[in-house]
Amino acid sequence: MVGKKIRMGMVGGGKNAFIGAVHRIAANMDGQIELVCGAFSSDPERSKESGKGLFIQDSRNYGSYKEMFKAEEKLPEDERMQFVSIVTPNFAHFEPAMLALEHGFHVLIDKPMTLSLEEAKKLEKKVTETGLLLCLTHTYSGYPMVKQARQMVKEGKFGAIRKIIVQYPQGWLSLPSGKDNKQAAWRTDPEKSGISGCMGDIGTHAAQLAEYVSNLKITKLCADINIVVENRALDDDGNIWLKFDNNANGVLIASQIAAGEENALSLRVYGEKGGLEWRQEEPNTLLVKWLDAPMQVYRTGHDYLSSFAKHNTRTPSGHPEGYLEAFGNIYRNFASTLQCLVEGGTASEEMLDFPTVQDGVRGMAFIENVVASGNSDQKWYEFKV
Amino acid sequence: MVGKKIRMGMVGGGKNAFIGAVHRIAANMDGQIELVCGAFSSDPERSKESGKGLFIQDSRNYGSYKEMFKAEEKLPEDERMQFVSIVTPNFAHFEPAMLALEHGFHVLIDKPMTLSLEEAKKLEKKVTETGLLLCLTHTYSGYPMVKQARQMVKEGKFGAIRKIIVQYPQGWLSLPSGKDNKQAAWRTDPEKSGISGCMGDIGTHAAQLAEYVSNLKITKLCADINIVVENRALDDDGNIWLKFDNNANGVLIASQIAAGEENALSLRVYGEKGGLEWRQEEPNTLLVKWLDAPMQVYRTGHDYLSSFAKHNTRTPSGHPEGYLEAFGNIYRNFASTLQCLVEGGTASEEMLDFPTVQDGVRGMAFIENVVASGNSDQKWYEFKV
């Protein structure tokens, strides 16, 4: 790493925004990215106030993202923002992303990528046309042991994969979500969240994780989608069966009414010769199970891990890294790739391993297929993109 | 306890039979039951040899169960066998059970109860007519923490139940099952096992556990049933969605090709106010989760447990009891109830809490409904008994 830090702008993420703060920590962590400007809220006053608290220079603390893109574009090349991080609710992803690409800025965006598959495809097209980078923060694929799992499957350690069980139970929407909970409010509002609640918010993470680790693609599904809490407008729970392109079967469970659960994403993958298990709440451990030998407990920070796991760890074994580091890995890989682009180097395979606009398209397709299957009386529904 | 031990005969369970040995340990454990006679194999030679190893008197070491019932009937009332334990493979449950009832003997029988729902109903009818006891060994409902879970749900601690996830992954049939594995051989043979493999063998346990703990009944299901290992005649894997009579939804996963898993039955039940989690492989622990308070770890042997949990434990907290004790609890409760019947006492609620012929009928209905749903293109299938 030489030269200068990568310069980031931010759309959304004002005071009290959960995910905006997380993005900033992830970006800061490795000292490789500098937050130079932002439009932190749709309310210009609030936006500026937020920017102040983040030590943003007054002149680059913008009232709106439109203003920001215009103004930054005019700054000298070695000063202006290089990419924008979009951390608004779902409904406010597409427009700023599109506009940023049009102004020549690279984009990092929270998931799900857009409100609809149609929007997602438009973004994909624009990314292709412009040759700019778009990174999607499917956080969980940033964990080193998830990458280890993926590599072991890829290397055929478990033989052909036969069954995948991915579960994402949360309990935080067990009660009717009042307006006082900002996080709950927009996530259960179709205008802000799209056609699905639970499946859009966390089901997409689960599906991406399953495909990412197994190196397989979902080809059919059968969805049981539920609104459990009365008067809620969007699904807060669901169970989905999956068939994958190698004929493996799968189960995806996502729920926000699993009372007492925190953020208990887990993945199990079974092959002919063994299986693996990973739990997000204890993420530095990967259980590797065998037909006829003792289970092995792979742990982050060890020499025996793949280059992908190692590249995404900062400390020796026994020093737990967590959610913020997984998030940081996505930022770091994206920024490293960007730095290579800017400075002419070649990004390593490990750097390039972050979710892109293609994951975004697939995620939006997942949501639309799930909702369609949920509405159908037929058992199996073909997964279409 | 006064007077004499309860006298047991056994059908099946000769040398090298896994489940027969388990039944005997369960029966012996509490010193309340005496094995007095048996017909341990369909091969009379082998039967007698097995009986010898079990210290059975020669005169009561029979060549066949027919012979046994006839001979025992003629013994003085205070000598003859009082109940028969039937531990043969599924296909050889119905006939000896029926005959035993006809000869006036109480019956304990391994699950699934019969080969078909039709047979099950006939047995139920005969039990009702004779007033004799029939006990079905759904082992997992014999664990003290399963009983604790059931009581907590019953008392409404979690509010209305909304979601139930029961999983039963095993890996032992991951490879084609050769004839050298006797356990595998009959379980994958339709003539001996019935119309289902995995779902009959372990899916029934999972379904019974879910209904037992939740105090709910399955009303609809949607089954994805798979034969994963090539050339196998019966299902070795499957995923089932459930709807319960209070509208809760459920997921039942059972698999015998989950490579690397042992006998990883687990249950999670979520209500409005909290949830619970139990894992068979660490059975003395019950996790109790709350919306807004720390998770509690209930453990066997404590004063704070329900009378049902306490009644089914033999040692103080920290002295782990396991599968054999859970099995033993079913025998002990059955024998205690029988003793009351014989000696004129009143069996307590805790004693009476063992699976009966009704569970057997429901289990056979489960199998038939699952297979029918698996063959259907429609999503939902009404559960019929």
Add this chain to the structure above:
Amino acid sequence: MVGKKIRMGMVGGGKNAFIGAVHRIAANMDGQIELVCGAFSSDPERSKESGKGLFIQDSRNYGSYKEMFKAEEKLPEDERMQFVSIVTPNFAHFEPAMLALEHGFHVLIDKPMTLSLEEAKKLEKKVTETGLLLCLTHTYSGYPMVKQARQMVKEGKFGAIRKIIVQYPQGWLSLPSGKDNKQAAWRTDPEKSGISGCMGDIGTHAAQLAEYVSNLKITKLCADINIVVENRALDDDGNIWLKFDNNANGVLIASQIAAGEENALSLRVYGEKGGLEWRQEEPNTLLVKWLDAPMQVYRTGHDYLSSFAKHNTRTPSGHPEGYLEAFGNIYRNFASTLQCLVEGGTASEEMLDFPTVQDGVRGMAFIENVVASGNSDQKWYEFKV
């Protein structure tokens, strides 16, 4: 196994006695031992009443052990008791054991073996003279994974052993022990328990476990022995450092005032190449740790285990066995060895692997050395037998 069951008598273990009931379950479990007579209490009335509840024939339901030994001796050889199980409090171990040996009966006895090292040595002498068997129920060495651990150390898998940490925290004596708790009452009374409370009751188990698994002998110790609860007459807590005969160091912690702990015995052994960890409360798991490879999770019931682990397991992997089965293993091995003695066979190494009078002598030496070291101002105290 042919012929007849092994015939057992019992001294102590009347109604409400915790450990007596455990012994009976352990003896019953495998159907190889028959309880034929007993002197269950020092109060003859109570003794007889207890015997009735245990289905003992009136004529062999004795008022005292003296009476029992005399009467049984006179019975025909193939009827009379073959061994006596002594399950009284510590102070009442020596006399019945000695007398039993004098009458030609084999002996099984709960630990600690006697009230003093002197008594222990007398018993050892008598055992040697008579050639009879004496088995001491150090339960924890009956667990299959403890045996697996011992074998792996023996085979040198971990290289030379360098450090051993054995901990036995319980919390049940955290409050002053009133007279209403019979278990607590005698254990805290020097006349019934001997010169040590906690160290005699559970410290001895910990020491035996450490030596058993490591195949090493304690040579020096340094004891910090505490009476934490006011007005208690005997130690309820203590920490001991150990040096072993290969120069490894060790830590032994035993406490009965570790509030909130159940029976949390655990053992860790570290060698040059790796280490192992076992926890009694989850006894079917043995953690095997390596310098440069993933930790392995050994589990009972698998083919990859040693013959010693396999011999002491009754069920396939994933069917948890517990404390009662560990206890049962000691009974079963003792009874099998006895059966060989009686019938002329050769006991296998696996059968012979149960604690004997030598363990009893060593246990009593442990207590006396610990108390002496606790009273000394010098750091290190030579372990003398």
Add this chain to the structure above:
Amino acid sequence: MVGKKIRMGMVGGGKNAFIGAVHRIAANMDGQIELVCGAFSSDPERSKESGKGLFIQDSRNYGSYKEMFKAEEKLPEDERMQFVSIVTPNFAHFEPAMLALEHGFHVLIDKPMTLSLEEAKKLEKKVTETGLLLCLTHTYSGYPMVKQARQMVKEGKFGAIRKIIVQYPQGWLSLPSGKDNKQAAWRTDPEKSGISGCMGDIGTHAAQLAEYVSNLKITKLCADINIVVENRALDDDGNIWLKFDNNANGVLIASQIAAGEENALSLRVYGEKGGLEWRQEEPNTLLVKWLDAPMQVYRTGHDYLSSFAKHNTRTPSGHPEGYLEAFGNIYRNFASTLQCLVEGGTASEEMLDFPTVQDGVRGMAFIENVVASGNSDQKWYEFKV
């Protein structure tokens, strides 16, 4: 937070330095601190090269810390470094810290604070004279659940504390440490590390953790200190008994030859009414055990936690935070306190809760007392500061 970021300089932490990189991540994470200058190595060339990689301006990329302090002092007040982070090996702590204080810079320093107690006391005196802040990075006291534990003890939830067990097993020095391992090399060299290896490096962490959580002070100790790996110059293992100022007893185990362990620091504290258990490798969980109620599992991110736990967490429950965040908490609290000092606000109790020069003095006293006790034949040694 208004105004400007806090400006940090760094001494040590050049390329490949483990702990320097950790300090930078911790400082960066919350976007509140800016690394503006550094003297990253004792080799001026190497120092400058390291600074370049860290995006340090050439003019503030210094060849030595002496040069740095002089140059920074002359910069305008709102530009110059405000505190220096000293991340060199132990032997190079005292001089730069003293000099920094003399030049009017606040200091943050890695532990152990100095090479000797004498140096530590000098630093303490200088801190008192200057009124400047000195923060010591006892990382583990930065974890939210450690703070929760401390608060619960403070509030008397467990009654009087009776027993404390703190264990810190690592395995990374199990083999002779070659010169190729830079981390191992200086830590086992008395000139660079001081009079103790293992006890200085990790024993000090364990002691600080025990005192911090229990709110007690060590008054006596008895140390068994070992050099296990041949030809090593400093201890790599040791066991220490503790007595605290309320008469509670304690055990401190620290080892770097516990083969197969990673960084398995754990703490258990037992009081009259219950106890707690915390494990660094799964740091978001605090086990709270009770005499007569189910164990509770406290988890980060919940409303039921103390203000101290909440203040030191960045994400909702179920989003694991780890070692780097714990480290970050120390930086954040130190920087927030500094910001209050600079801008005139009042630091909250939660901000002020970071280890200071007093912890450093106590840590050095711990090392000297441990070594003295280890050399003594007497059992108990008075803890002197």
